[in-house]
Amino acid sequence: MKRPTYTLSSIIKKVFRSGERSLPREEICSRLEASGLITGFGMDGSALLAKVLRMDQSPVRVGRSEAIIELTYQPHQLFDLAYRxxxxxxxxxxxxxxxxELRRQTQFGWNQIMRMLQLERDPRFVQYQGDARWFLAExxxxxxxxxxxxxxxGITQVAARxxxxFLEQEAGVAVDAMFLPALDDRFRLDGETLYIIARDGDEEEKHAGLEAAAAVETAEEAEPEADPAEAGQTAAGTIDAGLSGASRPQSTDVQQGREEQRERSETHHHHEVHEQLHFEEELSMNTVQNQSVLEEVQQLLRQALGRLEARSAEMAQEVVAHFQQSNMQAxxxxxxxxxxxxxxxxxxQQVLAATEQQ
Structure with missing residues (x-):
């Protein structure tokens, strides 16, 4: 059975509530047992806590006595920016x-951020086993x-797009809830489709589904079929009626039929001519519209080039100012x-050249 499971350090961080900086060891173990988060790890709360305390980037450490466990997190603006x-x-x-993102928002270098931003210590961040991404504990x-x-x-599949x-409008999933099908063997994403896989414990539902399918098949088999003899009689009656009507043609009826056929032919011809003219008109309008869109795109691209050139000129002045202040990082x-x-x-420029060639 595969389910989304917190990492060991994340489980310990989930035990601490908002505002708590330290807890008695016994209280942590008690909360671990009550939370059910350690189910499947094959160890009790005390053993799990001991294992986390030995980690290099442990979120907790022993406090002023062995009976007190405290968080190792130290507030810093980088952690707050990462959280936001x-x-x-x-x-x-x-x-x-x-x-x-922090590199973009601050003046810290990449190596500085990677060295200082130890999210393993921040109780606001957690991870799931098998997923390198950071989630919020809330x-x-x-x-x-x-x-x-x-x-x-009875939903067995959902289009990935x-x-x-589906989650918001049909399943009613809360805004602050995460759906992680890749970490759960009850779901399988295959191409553009998310499949829901029935697991142990759903036998009753499977049996109910089979009964429903059998009921549908029974209903289909019970539908009355048309009597071949009656069908044959009906068809024969229709053919006989047609022949009796055709056996008494009149000359005036023949002439009238020919005139009606000629009128229908002329009407059909005029309709084809009208459709051809309408098609040519639409083609002309589409051509003009495509040209207008292309010209608008070219104009926007030229404006973008102009803004980039203006920014380059601004940066040249900024470099001089930072050089005078010896601000090499800037x-x-x-x-x-x-x-x-x-x-x-x-x-x-390459895109513009391609559009002008067309």
């Missing part, structure tokens, strides 16, 4: 993704809720931005 970034995006992030897990809803409503809508940031802008400008 993950919270505002409401998406789990890898350490590299968080560091890249988020809940929706896997059980989604599975129960699918089984209760509509999973988000100069390094500007040089990276300049290189990126040059690459973007080159790409835009």
């Amino acid at each position: 970034f993950v919270r505002d995006t409401h998406t789990p992030k890898t350490l590299e993704q968080i560091a890249a 988020w809940t897990l929706a896997n059980d809720q989604v599975y129960a809803f699918c089984r209760a409503n 509509s999973v988000h809508h 100069i390094e940031v500007l040089m990276k931005e300049k290189h990126k802008n040059e690459q973007i400008a080159l790409g835009i």
